[in-house]
Amino acid sequence: MLERLRHPWSDRRAELVLGAAAASVCLVIGLMIAFVAVRAWPTFAHNGLSWLGPGGNTEHQIGKMLYTGPHPPASAYHLSAWPLIYGTLLTSGLALVFGMTFALLAAIFLVEFAPLTVRRVLVPVVRLLAGVPSVIYGLVGILVLAPFVGNHVISPAQKRSVEYVVQLDGTGLIVAVVILTLMITPIMVALIADALSTVPTAWREGAVALGVNPLRATLAVSLRAIRPAIVAAGAFACARAVGEAVMIAMVSGGNAFTPKPWDGVVFLFEPLLTLAASILNNADALSAPAVGSTMNAFALLLLFSAFVLSLGSYLVKLPLRRYHAGLR
Amino acid sequence: MSASTTQALPARAPRPRRSSLRSWRWSDRLVYLLAWLSGLSLCLVAAALILYLGVRGIEYVSPSLLFSRPTAGVDQSQIGGILDPLLGTLLVVAIGILLATPTGVCSAVWIVEYGRPRWLARAVESSIEIVAGTPDIVIALFALTLFQLGAFGFLSFTAQGGGVYGRSFLTAGVAVSLLAIPPVFLATRDGLQALPGHQREGAFALGKTRVASIRRVLLPGVRPNIGTGVTLGMGRIIGDTAIVFLLLGVGASQRFDFQGGTPGLGALRGTGSTLTSYIYTTSPAGEGNAPQKAYAAAFVLLLMVLALNACAGFVSARGAGGRMSFGDRVRFGAWA
Numbered sequence: 001m002l003e004r005l006r007h008p009w010s011d012r013r014a015e016l017v018l019g020a021a022a023a024s025v026c027l028v029i030g031l032m033i034a035f036v037a038v039r040a041w042p043t044f045a046h047n048g049l050s051w052l053g054p055g056g057n058t059e060h061q062i063g064k065m066l067y068t069g070p071h072p073p074a075s076a077y078h079l080s081a082w083p084l085i086y087g088t089l090l091t092s093g094l095a096l097v098f099g100m101t102f103a104l105l106a107a108i109f110l111v112e113f114a115p116l117t118v119r120r121v122l123v124p125v126v127r128l129l130a131g132v133p134s135v136i137y138g139l140v141g142i143l144v145l146a147p148f149v150g151n152h153v154i155s156p157a158q159k160r161s162v163e164y165v166v167q168l169d170g171t172g173l174i175v176a177v178v179i180l181t182l183m184i185t186p187i188m189v190a191l192i193a194d195a196l197s198t199v200p201t202a203w204r205e206g207a208v209a210l211g212v213n214p215l216r217a218t219l220a221v222s223l224r225a226i227r228p229a230i231v232a233a234g235a236f237a238c239a240r241a242v243g244e245a246v247m248i249a250m251v252s253g254g255n256a257f258t259p260k261p262w263d264g265v266v267f268l269f270e271p272l273l274t275l276a277a278s279i280l281n282n283a284d285a286l287s288a289p290a291v292g293s294t295m296n297a298f299a300l301l302l303l304f305s306a307f308v309l310s311l312g313s314y315l316v317k318l319p320l321r322r323y324h325a326g327l328r
Numbered sequence: 329m330s331a332s333t334t335q336a337l338p339a340r341a342p343r344p345r346r347s348s349l350r351s352w353r354w355s356d357r358l359v360y361l362l363a364w365l366s367g368l369s370l371c372l373v374a375a376a377l378i379l380y381l382g383v384r385g386i387e388y389v390s391p392s393l394l395f396s397r398p399t400a401g402v403d404q405s406q407i408g409g410i411l412d413p414l415l416g417t418l419l420v421v422a423i424g425i426l427l428a429t430p431t432g433v434c435s436a437v438w439i440v441e442y443g444r445p446r447w448l449a450r451a452v453e454s455s456i457e458i459v460a461g462t463p464d465i466v467i468a469l470f471a472l473t474l475f476q477l478g479a480f481g482f483l484s485f486t487a488q489g490g491g492v493y494g495r496s497f498l499t500a501g502v503a504v505s506l507l508a509i510p511p512v513f514l515a516t517r518d519g520l521q522a523l524p525g526h527q528r529e530g531a532f533a534l535g536k537t538r539v540a541s542i543r544r545v546l547l548p549g550v551r552p553n554i555g556t557g558v559t560l561g562m563g564r565i566i567g568d569t570a571i572v573f574l575l576l577g578v579g580a581s582q583r584f585d586f587q588g589g590t591p592g593l594g595a596l597r598g599t600g601s602t603l604t605s606y607i608y609t610t611s612p613a614g615e616g617n618a619p620q621k622a623y624a625a626a627f628v629l630l631l632m633v634l635a636l637n638a639c640a641g642f643v644s645a646r647g648a649g650g651r652m653s654f655g656d657r658v659r660f661g662a663w664a
Contacts, residue, residue, distance in 0.1 A: 008537070008539065008540060009539045010537075010539070011537055011538045011539055014538065014539040014542070015438070015442050015538075017434070018434045018435075018437055018438035018441075018442065019438050019442065019448070021430065021431050021434035021435055021438065022434065022435035022438045022439065022448075022449075022452040023448060023452065024431065025431065025435060025452055025455050025456055025459065025509065026448075026451050026452055026455045028455075028459075028506065029455040029458055029459065031470075031474070032462075032466070032467070032470040035470050035473050035474060036466065036469065036470055036473075039473055102366050105359075105362050105363045105365075105366040105367075106363070106366040106367050106370055108363050109363035109364060109366060109367035110367060113360070113363060113364070114367060118367070121371060122367055122370065122371060123660075124637070124638075124641060125370055125371050125374045126370060126660070127637055127640075127641065127660070128374055128633070128634065128637050129370065129373065129374055131560075131563045131567065131633055131636075131637055132377065132567070132630070132633060133566065133567030133568070133569065133604055133629060133633065134567065134569060135567070135569045135604045135607045135608050135626075135629075136377075136381070136607070136626050136629060136630060138608075138611070138613070139607055139611050139622055139623070139626050140377065140380070140381075142611055142612055142613055143611070143612070143619055143622075143623075144380070182373060185370070186370070189370070190660035191660070193660060194659065194660050194661065197659065213351070213352050213356060215352070215356050215359060215360050215363075216356060219359075236461065239461040239463075240461075242463070243461075243462070243463020243464070243465065243466065244463070245463065245464070245465040245569075245570045246569040246570055246573075246604075246608060249613060250608070250611060250613040251613075254613070276463055276465045276570075279465050279469060280465060280570060280573065280574075283573060283574050286469075286472065286574075295469060296469060296473075299465070299466040299469045299470070302463050302465070302466050303462065303466055306458070306461040306462055306463065306466075307458065307461075309461065310454075310457055310458060310461045314454075314457075
């Protein structure tokens with residue numbers, strides 16, 4: 001048997017084996033979507049579209065599901081996921097807006113303006129920041145940033161003003177958004193800097209030769225040329241932010257509260273919860289069928305948003321591909 | 329000769345001299361300043377993170393902590409060391425990367441060298457893109473459902489009622505391998521595509537078959553790329569929390585929990601913890617409330633990530649042609 005394997009493989013056989021390995025990835029993805037969708041089905045079937053709407057505290061609703069037995073009745077699936085969806089949209093949206101501004105500036109600096117010595121430091125720094133585990137960011141958030149915000153930034157008067165609704169202890173929107181921004185910025189810097197460095201030098205030089213200053217040349221020529229890549233970087237980072245579970249579970253306050261913008265400054269300190277963090281928080285209750293189904297529904301929503309974001313960035317990239325094909 | 333006739337373009341436009349900055353508009357100067365600030369603040373954040381965790385780590389890490397096993401206790405002075413999470417991390421990384429490397433490399437070779445039928449190649453590329461964008465918590469949920477099927481009982485253990493537990497080092501390793509496939513695939517594919525065509529043609533001209541040219545010419549040529557991809561994949565696995573938290577069981581003691589009598593297989597089929605799940609459980613968020621242990625574990629984890637990053641940087645810089653290109657051209661590739 002081993003003797004036969006040692007003989008040189010035929011091309012046909014190698015193609016089949018390699019192809020099978022590649023196809024297995026497709027198979028896993030297909031299985032994943034199928035499994036999650038099938039397990040999520042009961043909760044959608046019993047709730048309909050009102051599942052997405054507001055109504056009541058999601059955490060309490062999930063808590064009630066725990067004791068509904070192995071064959072829960074239809075009423076046991078009652079849930080309105082809006083607070084979690086709102087929390088997810090709010091944190092990732094804000095983090096994306098801040099992170100994108102930051103990342104664009106940093107990428108321009110890295111590719112166009114940084115002196116060689118600074119660049120030699122900055123490239124490993126970006127790589128490191130993109131690779132730091134989310135649990136470390138979460139730990140720093142919950143042990144350093146949240147106590148700082150809780151003790152020094154939120155005033156006692158602000159704490160008292162919402163006392164009867166929610167406790168403010170520092171964990172909440174602002175800490176979650178700050179750390180999430182820190183986490184997704186390096187990813188965007190890396191993607192945008194890669195795209196910027198592929199812009200033909202002559203294009204920018206042409207603009208500089210016409211008397212435009214180097215910054216304007218970068219903004220007008222290079223950034224314009226890589227617009228699709230910027231959108232793709234944003235979409236990828238957004239998918240990361242939406243799916244971030246561990247860090248958010250640690251620093252967001254763990255309460256399915258909906259921060260209200262009309263509360264003024266206190267809005268920034270109010271706790272919230274996201275879809276992904278809620279799955280992690282309920283990890284030990286997954287064996288209850290109603291909870292398991294609800295968590296898979298959250299997962300399906302996350303999968304769907306990741307899919308939409310990736311499809312969107314693919315569609316935006318299409319013109320870029322034609323662009324570069326025309327250049328050759 | 330032909331190399332000298334094609335003029336190499338300068339890497340970028342000449343930087344503005346200081347005097348020319350004065351002729352800029354105020355708004356442009358402001359943006360220029362902000363660009364500098366954002367670049368430097370990234371460095372500051374990284375320095376602050378490393379320094380802070382370093383100070384805390386030196387404060388709380390000791391040999392006795394590294395080499396003693398965790399125990400159950402109510403106070404952080406009683407819960408022992410981090411030996412089990414440390415070994416657990418190594419175990420999960422080993423299983424994950426052993427599965428991900430062949431899959432990623434084979435897929436990349438197939439895509440670049442064969443890639444037919446076309447629709448399957450496109451499907452493979454987009455599914456790897458989907459894997460890269462899928463949140464790890466979703467992978468964890470899917471893996472838990474999958475491995476709780478009766479057919480996968482041999483990976484964990486079957487309870488008396490016939491239910492499969494689904495949580496073990498083996499199942500966690502299989503699940504985290506999905507995280508490492510995209511970097512391995514991307515790095516290998518980019519390397520293969522960047523190989524000069526004459527290497528392939530030379531191999532074919534010598535009468536090598538396709539397989540032989542892949543094995544003897546192409547794969548050795550992209551070895552640095554595979555190295556980078558594998559190192560990055562290991563970094564992804566080391567840093568993952570959600571999958572190991574769900575698939576290694578939420579044990580209060582964090583110790584290895586052996587299943588069955590066979591020594592090696594017992595650990596693989598049993599549950600335990602890794603550094604990330606240890607940090608999560610001992611942090612205030614995970615009810616453990618042992619911040620000193622969490623800091624110590626986080627410091628060890630950060631050191632591992634730093635070492636892996638340095639390795640990947642070194643390997644990819646060597647692959648790109650020695651010291652010359654290190655940092656001179658901005659290239660992140662599979663890093664993002």
